[in-house]
Amino acid sequence: xxxxxxxxxxxxxxxxxxxxxxxxxxxxxxxxxxxxxxxxxxxxxxxxxxxxxxxxxxxxxxxxxxxxxxxxxxxxxxxxxxxxxxxxxxxxxxxxxxxxxxxxxxxxxxxxxxxxxxxxxxxxxxxxxxxxxxxxxxxxxxxxxxxxxxxxxxxxxxxxxxxxxxxxxxxxxxxxxxxxxxxxxxxxxxxxxxxxxxxxxxxxxxxxxxxxxxxxxxxxxxxxxxxxxxxxxxxxxxxxxxxxxxxxxxxxxxxxxxxxxxxxxxxxxxxxxxxxxxxxxxxxxxxxxxxxxxxxxxxxxxxxxxxxxxxxxxxxxxxxxxxxxxxxxxxxxxxxxxxxxxxxxxxxxxxxxxxxxxxxxxxxxxxxxxxxxxxxxxxxxxxxxxxxxxxxxxxxxxxxxxxxxxxxxxxxxxxxxxxxxxxxxxxxxxxxxxxxxxxxxxxxxxxxxxxxxxxxxxxxxxxxxxxxxxxxxxxxxxxxxxxxxxx
Amino acid sequence: xxxxxxxxxxxxxxxxxxxxxxxxxxxxxxxxxxxxxxxxxxxxxxxxxxxxxxxxxxxxxxxxxxxxxxxxxxxxxxxxxxxxxxxxxxxxxxxxxxxxxxxxxxxxxxxxxxxxxxxxxxxxxxxxxxxxxxxxxxxxxxxxxxxxxxxxxxxxxxxxxxxxxxxxxxxxxxxxxxxxxxxxxxxxxxxxxxxxxxxxxxxxxxxxxxxxxxxxxxxxxxxxxxxxxxxxxxxxxxxxxxxxxxxxxxxxxxxxxxxxxxxxxxxxxxxxxxxxxxxxxxxxxxxxxxxxxxxxxxxxxxxxxxxxxxxxxxxxxxxxxxxxxxxxxxxxxxxxxxxxxxxxxxxxxxxxxxxxxxxxxxxxxxxxxxxxxxx
Numbered sequence: 001x002x003x004x005x006x007x008x009x010x011x012x013x014x015x016x017x018x019x020x021x022x023x024x025x026x027x028x029x030x031x032x033x034x035x036x037x038x039x040x041x042x043x044x045x046x047x048x049x050x051x052x053x054x055x056x057x058x059x060x061x062x063x064x065x066x067x068x069x070x071x072x073x074x075x076x077x078x079x080x081x082x083x084x085x086x087x088x089x090x091x092x093x094x095x096x097x098x099x100x101x102x103x104x105x106x107x108x109x110x111x112x113x114x115x116x117x118x119x120x121x122x123x124x125x126x127x128x129x130x131x132x133x134x135x136x137x138x139x140x141x142x143x144x145x146x147x148x149x150x151x152x153x154x155x156x157x158x159x160x161x162x163x164x165x166x167x168x169x170x171x172x173x174x175x176x177x178x179x180x181x182x183x184x185x186x187x188x189x190x191x192x193x194x195x196x197x198x199x200x201x202x203x204x205x206x207x208x209x210x211x212x213x214x215x216x217x218x219x220x221x222x223x224x225x226x227x228x229x230x231x232x233x234x235x236x237x238x239x240x241x242x243x244x245x246x247x248x249x250x251x252x253x254x255x256x257x258x259x260x261x262x263x264x265x266x267x268x269x270x271x272x273x274x275x276x277x278x279x280x281x282x283x284x285x286x287x288x289x290x291x292x293x294x295x296x297x298x299x300x301x302x303x304x305x306x307x308x309x310x311x312x313x314x315x316x317x318x319x320x321x322x323x324x325x326x327x328x329x330x331x332x333x334x335x336x337x338x339x340x341x342x343x344x345x346x347x348x349x350x351x352x353x354x355x356x357x358x359x360x361x362x363x364x365x366x367x368x369x370x371x372x373x374x375x376x377x378x379x380x381x382x383x384x385x386x387x388x389x390x391x392x393x394x395x396x397x398x399x400x401x402x403x404x405x406x407x408x409x410x411x412x413x414x415x416x417x418x419x420x421x422x423x424x425x426x427x428x429x430x431x432x433x434x435x436x437x438x439x440x441x442x443x444x445x446x447x448x449x450x451x452x453x454x455x456x457x458x459x460x461x462x463x464x465x466x467x468x469x470x471x472x473x474x475x476x477x478x479x480x481x482x483x484x485x486x487x
Numbered sequence: 488x489x490x491x492x493x494x495x496x497x498x499x500x501x502x503x504x505x506x507x508x509x510x511x512x513x514x515x516x517x518x519x520x521x522x523x524x525x526x527x528x529x530x531x532x533x534x535x536x537x538x539x540x541x542x543x544x545x546x547x548x549x550x551x552x553x554x555x556x557x558x559x560x561x562x563x564x565x566x567x568x569x570x571x572x573x574x575x576x577x578x579x580x581x582x583x584x585x586x587x588x589x590x591x592x593x594x595x596x597x598x599x600x601x602x603x604x605x606x607x608x609x610x611x612x613x614x615x616x617x618x619x620x621x622x623x624x625x626x627x628x629x630x631x632x633x634x635x636x637x638x639x640x641x642x643x644x645x646x647x648x649x650x651x652x653x654x655x656x657x658x659x660x661x662x663x664x665x666x667x668x669x670x671x672x673x674x675x676x677x678x679x680x681x682x683x684x685x686x687x688x689x690x691x692x693x694x695x696x697x698x699x700x701x702x703x704x705x706x707x708x709x710x711x712x713x714x715x716x717x718x719x720x721x722x723x724x725x726x727x728x729x730x731x732x733x734x735x736x737x738x739x740x741x742x743x744x745x746x747x748x749x750x751x752x753x754x755x756x757x758x759x760x761x762x763x764x765x766x767x768x769x770x771x772x773x774x775x776x777x778x779x780x781x782x783x784x785x786x787x788x789x790x791x792x793x794x795x796x797x798x799x800x801x802x803x804x805x806x807x808x809x810x811x812x813x814x815x816x817x818x819x820x821x822x823x824x825x826x827x828x829x830x831x832x833x834x835x836x837x838x839x840x841x842x843x844x845x846x847x848x849x850x851x852x853x854x855x856x857x858x859x860x861x862x
Binding site for chain 1: 704705707710719723
């Protein structure tokens with residue numbers, strides 16, 4: 001099926017997620033859609049699959065204009081999307097999931113469903129136990145189930161969003177074989193959203209590259225990796241000179257750490273951060289860097305390995321224990337994970353201070369908050385509530401609440417959503433902390449920020465941590481290759 | 488130049504808003520009464536008369552008011568911490584059982600006996616509440632379900648005691664234990680069921696809660712927990728400890744309410760010793776919009792309507808549950824209309840200061856979801 005996207009635009013407030021993107025895709029081919037975080041890949045694919053409407057622009061299937069108001073109508077029109085987290089019902093059996101949304105009668109026809117399922121699974125060499133419960137399946141098997149559902153629903157255009165994250169090498173081969181079969185034998189159109197260059201090179205015929213909401217390049221595959229990396233990340237402006245800084249003793253030591261959640265397992269993490277050092281973690285969202293920060297904060301128990309703080313083993317310490325020992329953690333969602341909507345700035349300060357009396361000295365706390373408001377340039381009053389502040393001021397408030405001295409500061413996206421001025425000010429505050437000897441470990445989606453601000457960098461890619469590179473010696477190309485999963 | 492600004496319509500509406508649900512409830516109940524061929528004015532007058540008609544009735548209202556006030560005051564604490572303490576009913580019953588045990592089994596001079604009764608009642612209520620809290624923090628049972636289950640257990644325990652070990656010697660009626668020794672009962676005001684001592688205790692509890700919420704670090708921690716458990720956890724609040732403490736605090740006051748019930752309203756442990764006062768207290772706090780200063784007034788109003796409905800049947804052939812209907816409908820309308828700003832009348836964001844915890848939100852504790860949000 002031929003797909004034409006014409007001048008698709010989608011704005012979220014001031015953010016231009018899709019800024020006039022036009023793509024032409026022919027049937028019988030596999031297309032790669034590449035781009036770094038926030039480039040607009042997911043937005044574009046959600047528009048094509050009916051999950052959200054565009055602000056303007058047209059979608060043409062076989063040269064006919066179509067309008068999708070839900071994923072169901074998109075599937076009826078022939079477009080199906082396989083999400084990173086499969087849309088299934090874990091407490092149900094495979095066959096129930098298959099029937100869900102397909103058979104709308106009161107009495108379900110299990111016999112026919114089983115026959116259909118059997119037929120499709122054998123055609124694509126899938127191995128699915130129809131009576132297994134979905135929560136007992138691996139992610140790869142759940143993907144297969146979802147694919148079967150989409151194919152049975154009549155999908156001629158299939159969108160796969162990072163399908164190989166979290167599945168085994170064997171399942172990946174099986175998935176790729178079935179994808180080739182779908183294209184070569186049945187003439188379907190496949191779109192692979194990925195950041196793994198090897199997979200794109202291996203599987204795709206053609207690639208589109210998005211950056212900051214715009215289509216910035218397209219190329220036949222195979223092509224040199226360098227070309228793709230350059231299109232994805234662009235050219236970085238020359239780095240501003242930072243004053244050399246004398247690093248102190250090692251503060252954070254991580255040895256042979258293994259962290260895991262339901263989707264991802266990262267093994268063999270070894271790194272150390274010294275007093276006054278800024279250590280950056282790069283990688284696409286969901287590659288394991290956030291889990292590492294949470295493990296350092298004490299919010300995620302590692303499977304194995306050791307985390308030490310100034311030589312002391314703190315692996316088994318709780319979050320609050322580490323907090324008292326001088327570890328601070330600032331999460332990405334400021335108002336969800338850090339500040340309490342409806343609580344005043346003064347109340348936040350009282351909560352965050354290390355020492356408490358039974359009766360709160362409100363006047364003293366308000367005076368202290370007044371002082372910190374001036375020191376941290378917060379636009380707000382001690383009696384303002386945290387949700388009344390702008391994003392930048394919420395970030396300043398979080399910094400104002402940090403205790404001194406601090407041994408280790410862990411940050412997720414410290415400047416996400418901030419304007420240039422607030423970003424610079426945030427880093428000014430962080431540099432002040434490093435002068436005091438705080439070790440800083442941060443993650444960011446902004447590669448430029450990581451290269452510009454860090455002393456050393458580690459890259460996470462699909463659950464693997466790369467070698468550690470020195471920021472002064474690396475280049476955006478090198479990091480781009482590491483993010484793409486190439487050592 | 489001073490100029491008095493004319494009040495705009497939205498401003499006037501906002502001022503009048505609290506009365507809207509009350510009027511709506513009266514209208515709704517009136518329609519119900521008309522359907523059953525009763526003149527609403529007669530029924531409402533009967534309730535008014537039944538509650539405030541003479542001194543004895545007014546004292547009855549006071550006697551009903553005290554345990555309701557105690558439970559509502561306790562609930563302010565749990566609501567502040569974001570907890571739906573439905574189990575308050577069971578906590579009242581356990582308080583009553585503990586007080587009854589002392590009254591039936593121990594012998595001591597009157598004041599000492601009463602002191603022991605009250606302390607044990609508070610402890611029993613607190614422990615019953617702690618059970619709900621631990622079920623929540625350790626067993627991940629939502630406090631609504633844990634509380635409901637323990638309410639039933641408390642009722643079953645009462646029935647067992649009444650019909651079994653604590654059965655009156657003259658033979659088993661299923662209604663209650665034998666009357667307690669006189670010195671075990673709270674000193675009553677003249678010939679009423681109202682104990683002035685209990686009112687003093689209730690106001691002391693009220694003052695204590697006001698101080699706890701306004702002035703103490705503990706109160707601040709509860710407020711933070713109630714609004715955002717996870718952020719509060721990241722800021723250093725140990726949610727498990729505070730949840731258990733908040734529940735026990737409420738349980739203690741509810742237990743005291745149960746003791747007042749059994750030692751002044753009744754003189755023995757009865758089958759329905761609480762009679763739904765815990766649930767009524769939940770309604771009081773909701774109607775007060777979680778504002779502690781409004782709680783005594785609303786509780787008094789509820790007590791008046793409830794006591795006033797008792798003689799309704801004699802006067803109007805209506806069942807005494809009309810009072811329950813009236814109060815219930817009123818709360819329903821308050822919840823329905825919310826505050827005016829939520830409906831877009833007047834400007835500004837909806838008042839979140841005293842809002843009720845969301846049922847789904849309060850089930851998320853940091854310790855029950857160690858793995859936080861997805862990457």
